[in-house]
Amino acid sequence: MTPTIVGLSHVALSVPDRDAARHFWVDVLGFELIDEEPGYSFVFDRGAGLAITLTDHDQTVSGPFDEHHAGLDHLAYAVPDVESLLSWEQRLAHLGVTHSPIVESDAGHHLNLRAPDNIAIELYVMKPEFAALLGLEADAEPVAATT
Numbered sequence: 001m002t003p004t005i006v007g008l009s010h011v012a013l014s015v016p017d018r019d020a021a022r023h024f025w026v027d028v029l030g031f032e033l034i035d036e037e038p039g040y041s042f043v044f045d046r047g048a049g050l051a052i053t054l055t056d057h058d059q060t061v062s063g064p065f066d067e068h069h070a071g072l073d074h075l076a077y078a079v080p081d082v083e084s085l086l087s088w089e090q091r092l093a094h095l096g097v098t099h100s101p102i103v104e105s106d107a108g109h110h111l112n113l114r115a116p117d118n119i120a121i122e123l124y125v126m127k128p129e130f131a132a133l134l135g136l137e138a139d140a141e142p143v144a145a146t147t
Contacts, residue, residue, distance in 0.1 A: 007049075008050070009051070010050075010051035010052065010053055011050070011051070011052050011053070011075060012052075012053040012055065013052060013053065013054055013055070013115075013117075013119060014055055014056070014057060014061045015054050015055070015056055015061060015115075015116075015117045015119075016056065016061045016062055016063065016064070016117055017056075017116060017117065018039065018040075018041055018054050018055070018056045020116040020117070021041070021054045021115060021116055021117055022036070022041045022043065022054060023116075024115050024116050025041075025043045025052055025054065025115070026043055027095075028091075028092070028095055028097055029045070029077075030045065031043035031044060031045045031052060032044050032045070032046065034051075039055055039056050039057065039058055039059070040053065040054070040055050041053070041054040041055075042054075048077070048078070050077075064117055064118035065115075065117055065118040065119040065120070066118070067120050072119075073120065074112075074119075074120035074121060074122050075119065075120070075121050075122070076121075076122040076123075076124045077121065077122070077123055077124065078124060078125075078126070079123050079124060079125050080125070081125060082102075082109050082125055084125070085102055085109055085111055085123060085125050086102070088111060088123050089101075089102060089111055092111075092113060097113055098113065098114065099111055099112065099113035100112040100113070106127070106129075106130065107126065107127060107130040108124055108125050108126040108127045108130060109124070109125040109127075110122055110123070110124055111123040111124075
């Protein structure tokens with residue numbers, strides 16, 4: 001029998017410029033700075049229950065993120081509905097953060113942007129039809145929100 005996993009604990013990101021990364025996660029995406037030590041920042045979004053650690057590995061991280069190498073492709077954050085996604089689009093524009101237009105697919109609505117270290121981020125609203133394919137109920141606390 002497979003042991004239980006109850007959810008995602010945190011995402012740890014290696015970043016070349018921790019100050020710029022912390023500014024982005026706190027001031028743009030609204031995470032709360034919980035702890036900071038030399039070379040390490042811990043930020044948390046209480047609403048999503050999501051923690052991000054930012055480390056520069058004693059300033060040895062170099063170069064930008066590139067999803068074309070093995071490993072992480074992007075981080076996708078669930079947004080509750082298209083109206084909220086539109087609010088995100090307006091916020092990003094107001095803050096001067098480069099982002100894609102909102103794109104609709106069979107699975108949902110997507111808005112893409114980059115953190116200062118080039119980490120790809122997607123803000124995503126899952127369509128109810130796609131959620132149903134995954135066995136998620138519309139009123140449940142899904143991994144990704146539904147419209």
